Amino acid sequence: MRKTGFSMDYIQKNRSVMRVIECSIRNHWTSPAFSDYNTSISFTFQDLANQIRKMHIFFKENGIKKGDKVAVCDKNSSYWAISTLAALTYGAVVVPILVDFHGDQIVNVVNHSDSKMMFTSPIVRKKIEKALTAAGSEKLDHCEFVDISIVGEKDPTIDLTPDDVHYFTDDPDGLALINYTSGSTGFSKGVMLPYRCIWSNVAFGDEKLGLRECCKVLSLLPMAHMYGFTFEYFYEFCIGGHITFLTKPPSPTVLAKALSDIKPDVLICVPLIVEKIIQSRVFPKLKSLATQSLMVLPFVKGMIYRKIRQRIIDFFGGQFYEVIVGGAAFNQEVENFLSYIKFPYTVGYGMTECGPIICYRDYHTFVPRSCGQVVPRMELKVLSQDPANVEGEIVVRGDNVMLGYYKNEEATRAAIDSEGWLHTGDLGTVDSDGNVFIRGRQKNMLLGANGQNIYPEEIEEKFTSHALIDECVVVQRDQQLIGLVYTSDETLKAHGLSREEFISQLPRYCKYVNGMLPSFYKVTKLESMDTEFEKTPKRNIKRFLYK
Numbered sequence: 001m002r003k004t005g006f007s008m009d010y011i012q013k014n015r016s017v018m019r020v021i022e023c024s025i026r027n028h029w030t031s032p033a034f035s036d037y038n039t040s041i042s043f044t045f046q047d048l049a050n051q052i053r054k055m056h057i058f059f060k061e062n063g064i065k066k067g068d069k070v071a072v073c074d075k076n077s078s079y080w081a082i083s084t085l086a087a088l089t090y091g092a093v094v095v096p097i098l099v100d101f102h103g104d105q106i107v108n109v110v111n112h113s114d115s116k117m118m119f120t121s122p123i124v125r126k127k128i129e130k131a132l133t134a135a136g137s138e139k140l141d142h143c144e145f146v147d148i149s150i151v152g153e154k155d156p157t158i159d160l161t162p163d164d165v166h167y168f169t170d171d172p173d174g175l176a177l178i179n180y181t182s183g184s185t186g187f188s189k190g191v192m193l194p195y196r197c198i199w200s201n202v203a204f205g206d207e208k209l210g211l212r213e214c215c216k217v218l219s220l221l222p223m224a225h226m227y228g229f230t231f232e233y234f235y236e237f238c239i240g241g242h243i244t245f246l247t248k249p250p251s252p253t254v255l256a257k258a259l260s261d262i263k264p265d266v267l268i269c270v271p272l273i274v275e276k277i278i279q280s281r282v283f284p285k286l287k288s289l290a291t292q293s294l295m296v297l298p299f300v301k302g303m304i305y306r307k308i309r310q311r312i313i314d315f316f317g318g319q320f321y322e323v324i325v326g327g328a329a330f331n332q333e334v335e336n337f338l339s340y341i342k343f344p345y346t347v348g349y350g351m352t353e354c355g356p357i358i359c360y361r362d363y364h365t366f367v368p369r370s371c372g373q374v375v376p377r378m379e380l381k382v383l384s385q386d387p388a389n390v391e392g393e394i395v396v397r398g399d400n401v402m403l404g405y406y407k408n409e410e411a412t413r414a415a416i417d418s419e420g421w422l423h424t425g426d427l428g429t430v431d432s433d434g435n436v437f438i439r440g441r442q443k444n445m446l447l448g449a450n451g452q453n454i455y456p457e458e459i460e461e462k463f464t465s466h467a468l469i470d471e472c473v474v475v476q477r478d479q480q481l482i483g484l485v486y487t488s489d490e491t492l493k494a495h496g497l498s499r500e501e502f503i504s505q506l507p508r509y510c511k512y513v514n515g516m517l518p519s520f521y522k523v524t525k526l527e528s529m530d531t532e533f534e535k536t537p538k539r540n541i542k543r544f545l546y547k
Helices: 009-014 017-026 046-060 078-090 101-114 124-132 147-151 194-211 224-238 252-262 271-286 289-294 298-315 332-340 411-416 456-464 487-492 499-504 506-514
Strands: 032-036 042-044 069-073 091-094 116-118 146-147 176-178 190-194 216-219 242-245 265-271 322-325 345-349 355-359 379-381 392-398 422-430 436-441 471-477 480-486 525-528
Touching: 017 046, 017 078, 017 194, 017 224, 032 046, 032 078, 032 124, 042 046, 042 078, 046 147, 069 078, 069 101, 078 091, 078 116, 078 147, 078 224, 078 242, 091 101, 101 116, 101 124, 101 176, 101 190, 116 124, 116 147, 116 392, 146 147, 176 194, 176 265, 190 194, 194 224, 194 355, 194 379, 216 224, 224 242, 224 265, 252 271, 265 271, 271 298, 271 322, 289 298, 332 345, 355 379, 379 422, 411 422, 422 471, 456 480, 456 506, 487 499, 499 506, 499 525, 506 525
Parallel strands: 032 242, 069 091, 069 116, 091 176, 116 146, 216 242, 265 322, 322 345, 480 525
Antiparallel strands: 032 042, 176 190, 379 392, 392 422, 422 436, 471 480
């Protein structure tokens, strides 16, 4: 996977997003750039240059000026990627909007961001119009709808050469994107990301990930989320990679086929994807009586684990360098298992406000249960008298940090202090080698009856490690911890249980898990939810909805 000739030395010196884009398009002119999986839609870097020029003319004809806000809201696709590149290179401020937002949320984001143009599809437009009708409005404020498919239409009058590719010179501290957070803790805020943040994240990829030219990537995560935007799209585009966009939800069947076909060189994913595969396809077989009886013999046990490791690698396409997990906490049992069988994975740490990367470490030196070390051009410290042993809030500063929250000075002042430190709201420790360990969210932390700090994520992880519990949220009522749990019909069917039987066994599950927890972490009871927890598009549970 390591680099085979593409150099970013010139880019490193110039610290310019536009120079990165120009350099990539010119150097990889005839190479494939974007494709939509299982369709005929595909673009070379030359095609991108022509489409970008066409869209620049379109912007000018429609009165869009440099600095104007241009929103993009649709499923992942080559059209999404091209419209974003066109807006960026024109000098507009891109506003990526998660397609899974409700119609009223999309309307709020478009209006709050002052977007003048919005690329979207007829399906999303209908959702927006329905929300407008319900609110008694007829149209969005000062915003023009544009069918996103327009970016795929060829203009025969435009036929550029590599020497024709020139874009404006960006100011490192100039505003490039406004990215609205997915709202797991409340109302979405508009994170203002400067060009230096985007450049620094791309430079980190070149320095630490080091993918080769013409690498293959399968884009699974929402591109309107900075994790997916940066590391399944923009970084790989900047080094001449070929990105295939999965335009359908990544169900296990769809994902398995796509991974087998594309054979990506690296896989970027949220923990949920890996956890579901391991918990549904590996653990049941591994814990069966037949397998357990064979594993009594050491040489057979080693052989079984090697076979399982290879099968997991094959599921993910068989040619990747490593699987990079991030975006949420990783299930302990799953991570311990992957570490034991020496599966090539690593866990990163970031947030939208850093566009997103904060910590990373290559899988060869990655320390299990950590989330890596702070990345280049960033500083990190834990606000604790004993950072290695006593958790405190993690704060960071450096090139990746946002400018602030759009039209929200109060929230900006609360997040970034006078010395430039961004207060992440995450609690953790950092060891003598700089490995960072996350304990939980400061906002999620509960206070025990005797003043102990309780991190609900640690308790929830114990419950979701049980084969019969899909999701869990721990809440506090009258100084007692209550576990809200959800289990799907599919999970119950796989174990031959009715929902009534499952509910009757909850006290036993609760007692079992409490036996593994300190006294002040013990859960009083479990309550079964009828439906799964409401989630953000990134698949994080909206904890603030549950009490």
